[in-house]
Amino acid sequence: MLGRQLVKSRRLTGTGLELIRGACSSKPEQANTAPSELPKKAKQLQHLEKFPEIFPDFGQSPVWNRRVALRDELERADMLERRMQLDIPEFYVGSILAVTSADKNLASREHRFVGICIRREQEGLHHRFTLRNVVEGIGVEIMYEMYNPTIKKIECLKLEKRLDNDLSYLIDALPEYSTFDFNMEGVAHPAGTPIPVNSLKVKMKPAPWSSRWEIRGCQGIEDAWTAQTPYFKRKLHHTKMNDYLQYDLIHDYRTGSTLEHELKVEEDMQKFEKSRHEAGLTRRRIFRSAAVART
Amino acid sequence: MPKAGLGDKILVAIRGQMRKAYVVGAHVHRQMRQHGVPSTDTNNIVLLEEEGNPLGNRVMKPIPAKLLEKRDHAQFSKVLALANKYI
Numbered sequence: 001m002l003g004r005q006l007v008k009s010r011r012l013t014g015t016g017l018e019l020i021r022g023a024c025s026s027k028p029e030q031a032n033t034a035p036s037e038l039p040k041k042a043k044q045l046q047h048l049e050k051f052p053e054i055f056p057d058f059g060q061s062p063v064w065n066r067r068v069a070l071r072d073e074l075e076r077a078d079m080l081e082r083r084m085q086l087d088i089p090e091f092y093v094g095s096i097l098a099v100t101s102a103d104k105n106l107a108s109r110e111h112r113f114v115g116i117c118i119r120r121e122q123e124g125l126h127h128r129f130t131l132r133n134v135v136e137g138i139g140v141e142i143m144y145e146m147y148n149p150t151i152k153k154i155e156c157l158k159l160e161k162r163l164d165n166d167l168s169y170l171i172d173a174l175p176e177y178s179t180f181d182f183n184m185e186g187v188a189h190p191a192g193t194p195i196p197v198n199s200l201k202v203k204m205k206p207a208p209w210s211s212r213w214e215i216r217g218c219q220g221i222e223d224a225w226t227a228q229t230p231y232f233k234r235k236l237h238h239t240k241m242n243d244y245l246q247y248d249l250i251h252d253y254r255t256g257s258t259l260e261h262e263l264k265v266e267e268d269m270q271k272f273e274k275s276r277h278e279a280g281l282t283r284r285r286i287f288r289s290a291a292v293a294r295t
Numbered sequence: 296m297p298k299a300g301l302g303d304k305i306l307v308a309i310r311g312q313m314r315k316a317y318v319v320g321a322h323v324h325r326q327m328r329q330h331g332v333p334s335t336d337t338n339n340i341v342l343l344e345e346e347g348n349p350l351g352n353r354v355m356k357p358i359p360a361k362l363l364e365k366r367d368h369a370q371f372s373k374v375l376a377l378a379n380k381y382i
Contacts, residue, residue, distance in 0.1 A: 101331055105363035106381070111331070113382070128330070135357050135382050138320065139336030143328040150331065168325075171336055 038259050045266045048289050052257040054090055056120055057127035057146060058265045062255040075124040076265065080272045082147050083286045088154055090290050093117050094162030094198060096180055097131055099144055100153040110152065113142055114182045118167040132170055134179040139171065159189040159290060161197045163219035172209040173202040173221070192293030301332070302362050302371070307340065315347065316340040317374055319358040333359045333382055341374050354378040 041047075052059050058076060060067050091097055095117050103111035115131030118141070122128055127146045132139065144151065170178045177200075189195075201222035204213070207229045214224035214232070225233075245251055269287045276282055288294070299305045301321045307314055320339030328334055339358075342350040347370045357380040365371045 103331075103360055105366070106360055111360055113333075130325075130328075136355075136380070138339070138356055138382075140333045140357075140382050141328075141336075142333045143325075143330060145330045148330050 038263060041263050041267075042259065045263060045270065047259075047263060047266060048292065050289070050291070051262045051266065053092070054289055055265075057123060058269075059123045059257050060261060061123050064254045072124060076268065077272075078125060079147060080269065080286060082149075084276055084282055084284055086151065086154070087284065088146065089156040089159075090288070091117060091129075091156045091159060092161045092195065093120055093165055093167055094160055095156055096158040096184070097129075098153075098155045098157055099131065099142075099151060100155075101144070101148075102150045102152055112182070113140075114157065114180055114184065115140075115142065116167065116170070116178065116180060118170055119165075132167075132178050133182075134175045135182075137175070139175065139178060141171075155186060156189075157184055157186040159187075159195060161195050163197070163199055163201075166218075167220065168211070169204075169209075169213045169216075169218050169221055170202065172211075172213065173204050177202045189290050191290060194291050301359060302365055304343075304370075305340070307342075309342070314350075315343045317343065317371060319354070319362060319374070319378075320356075332361050335359075341377075343370075349374050349377055352377065356380075357382040 048054060057079065060072065096114065097117055098112060098114045100110050100112045102109065113131060113133070115133035118130050118132045120127070120129045125147050128143055129146060130141050130143045132141045134140070146154075201220055203222050204224060204227050207227055209228075212228070212232055213221055214228045215236070218224065266287065273286055276284075299318055299321075300323075301318055303318050305316055305318060307316050317340065318338065319341050320333075320335035320337065322336060322338055323332075323334040339356065341354060344350045354374065354377045358378050360381040362371070362375065363381070366375055
């Protein structure tokens with residue numbers, strides 16, 4: 001196959017550079033130089049600046065080959081239907097939530113758990129979050145799938161962010177940082193105000209830990225390096241070269257969220273909301289942000 | 296290799312003796328977690344004596360509510376009878 005390609009390009013005369021250019025199909029002189037229509041669409045849809053942070057479940061998989069357009073669209077349709085039945089509040093990693101789920105074994109047929117959200121994973125219908133709490137000295141973490149139909153209620157008792165997007169280190173931190181009262185009352189977040197960032201730095205239990213938190217770049221740990229045992233510092237050197245990733249635009253495009261996708265999802269959300277409101281089925285709003293004043 | 300999870304009966308060596316026990320709290324790797332099933336920081340057990348009855352009189356600490364699915368089990372229901380708090 002390679003041989004045939006070489007023969008084909010050998011028909012073109014000239015230097016090797018011309019051969020390469022002749023074999024390439026991009027024609028920059030014919031490129032579309034019209035300005036992008038996205039900013040205009042963003043204004044029309046009242047695009048939320050921090051859409052990927054508010055709705056991480058409506059994003060696309062960070063793995064390029066796992067992005068399947070049809071499957072994602074069908075999943076998003078189901079997600080919107082579910083959001084019309086259950087009010088899923090806006091929350092972040094670091095917010096304190098109370099989840100009430102159906103449990104056939106308990107007398108009250110309900111199981112309520114209060115905890116701090118330590119991580120949010122996966123996109124689409126499989127989106128899950130983990131709540132952590134220390135109950136009578138026992139640290140407990142429960143993973144909830146956000147769109148699981150056995151969830152009856154999700155309440156955000158305290159809406160706030162932390163310095164990290166992943167608070168898994170709380171398992172090795174002192175238990176006081178993971179203890180939250182089950183009967184705590186919700187703190188209402190005034191609409192239109194920015195989400196508060198709790199810049200708390202937790203103190204760790206003495207090493208050994210379950211993971212090497214000191215090299216993971218966790219901003220919310222107070223001096224992890226000093227607290228770690230010397231064994232893990234003995235031959236520490238960079239083996240993986242990933243400093244360039246912050247400049248890598250292609251990597252950004254392939255793993256992150258693009259404005260085009262965000263606008264498409266926002267448009268779908270608003271159309272769905274509008275159709276349900278006009279049908280008189282419900283007044284529930286899906287497309288909203290706690291940091292943006294409701295107009 | 297056979298593994299024990301939440302609600303399984305295991306044989307433990309404790310204080311120089313071999314005893315049977317039920318697992319009432321398991322620390323589960325984050326990839327193996329199931330929706331709604333709690334993962335405790337420590338692995339917790341309730342010791343049993345020779346006839347299979349719980350060794351103690353009370354279970355002081357909370358245990359996962361998922362264990363209530365086993366309330367029809369003859370031996371395990373005795374452990375559940377001692378528990379008073381479910382998480």
